[in-house]
Structure formats: structure tokens, C-alpha cells
Amino acid sequence: MTSTVTPAATGSTASRSASGARLRTPRRRHSPGRPRRSVLLTVLTGLVLLYSLVPLVWLAVSATKTQEGLSRSFGLWFDGDFALWANISETFTYDDGVFTRWLLNTLLYVLAGAGGATLLAVLGGYALAKFDFPGRRAVFAVVIGAVAVPGTALAVPTFLMFSNLGLTNTPWAVIIPSLISPFGLYLMWVFASEAIPTELMEAARIDGAGEMRTFFQVALPLLAPGIVTVSLFTMVATWNNYFLPLIMIKDPDWYPLTLGLNSWNAQAETAGGQPVFHLVVTGSLITIVPLIAAFLLLQKYWQSGLAAGSVKE
Numbered sequence: 001m002t003s004t005v006t007p008a009a010t011g012s013t014a015s016r017s018a019s020g021a022r023l024r025t026p027r028r029r030h031s032p033g034r035p036r037r038s039v040l041l042t043v044l045t046g047l048v049l050l051y052s053l054v055p056l057v058w059l060a061v062s063a064t065k066t067q068e069g070l071s072r073s074f075g076l077w078f079d080g081d082f083a084l085w086a087n088i089s090e091t092f093t094y095d096d097g098v099f100t101r102w103l104l105n106t107l108l109y110v111l112a113g114a115g116g117a118t119l120l121a122v123l124g125g126y127a128l129a130k131f132d133f134p135g136r137r138a139v140f141a142v143v144i145g146a147v148a149v150p151g152t153a154l155a156v157p158t159f160l161m162f163s164n165l166g167l168t169n170t171p172w173a174v175i176i177p178s179l180i181s182p183f184g185l186y187l188m189w190v191f192a193s194e195a196i197p198t199e200l201m202e203a204a205r206i207d208g209a210g211e212m213r214t215f216f217q218v219a220l221p222l223l224a225p226g227i228v229t230v231s232l233f234t235m236v237a238t239w240n241n242y243f244l245p246l247i248m249i250k251d252p253d254w255y256p257l258t259l260g261l262n263s264w265n266a267q268a269e270t271a272g273g274q275p276v277f278h279l280v281v282t283g284s285l286i287t288i289v290p291l292i293a294a295f296l297l298l299q300k301y302w303q304s305g306l307a308a309g310s311v312k313e
Helices: 007-023 039-062 067-072 084-130 136-148 151-165 172-178 182-195 198-206 211-222 224-239 243-248 257-269 277-297 299-306
Strands: none
Touching: 039 277, 067 277, 084 136, 084 172, 084 182, 084 211, 084 224, 084 257, 084 277, 136 182, 151 172, 151 243, 172 224, 172 243, 182 224, 198 211, 211 224, 224 277, 224 299, 243 257, 257 277, 277 299
């Protein structure tokens, strides 16, 4: 038996289909290539940006003012006299050019302390990631525990130990504690586990390469992003270190920039002291320039280092 569909029925079905199509409008799907827009996230990002940039803007603007201009003008706007170059010149010549000595001391602490900390973190992280030995879990627990301990909790024991060794008031009192970076060791451990394929190391050993050659020619190039990331973290920590030199060093000739600028800032509170806040501000601006330059120049390396292991292949 053959059924016949009438035109009226066909039209009714078509109208119901069209009505259903209008009712069942498909939801707009999110395209993976286009990021979602969030007003709340944009506002929060803008607030964080302002929180980060306003102090830098204040520092840059205040460095262009004289001592009198700091008190008579608005903090976030320029004074009538543009004294940036005069302030920079006076900063390097004030008090017989002691600022230059503080700058060289800071470079010494960074090169010896942060450089040594990066080297030890690379060697230790590589060994912990690629070699299996008794006590490896215990070492992992010690490293994690050391990351959780604040540096201020170790200040008094460190001072007493270096005092008994006769190393206080010397550069070694700042350099030696800076060589230990539990966070850098942990970061290199995690990075080496993901960045160096075990099969590649085994292939190098089969080809006759020793452990030293395998490390320097195979592993070390792969660890470059992690090395830059750890070196930046340790460099910033050593460059901005204030509390450790404060308790270890009493001789102004061995002050880093942090202690030196603080001593200039404290001059206004001493009897007969000359306030030099314009030099403190200018010196602070000079202090952060190398850090900003290092982050901008090494940006591609440390960004890739932080993202290592985030994608599973």
C-alpha cells in the first residue's frame, strides 16, 4: 500500500520545521582560536597593572626633582626644574663617590652569590632528576622543607655561625649564604625532569660519551631556558637582599646598594644630618635599571622556562 502525502500536510510539516528551527537556534560556540572576553578579568588586570606601574612612575618622576622640588610639587607630576642629569651626577660624586663602591659591591655579590647559586642548582637539579641513588626521596623532602623555611628564621643561626668563624663584616658573609637556593634547586630539578629525554642520554652513552660529555654537550643546551630562569630569580634575590647584609656587615665600604641607600635615607634623622632624599630616589632608579634590562633581554628564555612541562605530549 502506498501512502500519499498531500500538499497541505507537506506545508504544515514545513511550517512546523521552520518554527522548530527558529526555536532551536544553536548556541554560539566558543572558537578555540579566539580568547574569551571578560570584563571582570580586564578590570582586575588593569588594577594590577596600576599597582605595578604607579610606584615606577613616581620613582621616575621624582628622580627629576631637586631636594626642594620633592616637597613643593605633586608626587606624580614634574616640578618646574628638570634635575635628572644633575641628580645622577651628584649621586655618583656625593660622599667621595661611595655610591660607585656600593654598586660594585652589589655586582660582586650578584656574580659570586647568584652565579654560584645558579651553578649549584643546575648541577644538583640535573643529578636529582636523571640519576637514581639511595636517599633520593629524603633529599627531595629536605629541599621542599628548605623552600618552606623563611630566610629570616635562619638569620640568627647564620650570624652566630659566621661570627664564630670570624667571617662577619666581610663579603663572604653575604656570598656564602647566597650560594644556597632551595627554590632554584627545586626549579631545576623539575625542569631537568621534563626537558631532558632519558632516551637521548642513553643514546649518547651508547655512542661512547661519558657522563661529563653527556652533561655539557647533550643536557646543558636543553637546560638553557631553566638556567636563565633560575639565574634571574637568584640575581633579583641577591640584588635586593637587605636583611642578610644588615646583620652581617657593619663597614660602609662593603655595603650593597640596599644598605647604602638606606644609610643616606637615615641621614635626615640624625643630629646635624643633611637630608638627601633626591639622591636616594635617583639612586633607587639607577638600582632598578639593570634588573629591568635583564628581564627584557632574557624574557624569551625565562618565559619558556616557566612554561616547561605544562603541555603533555
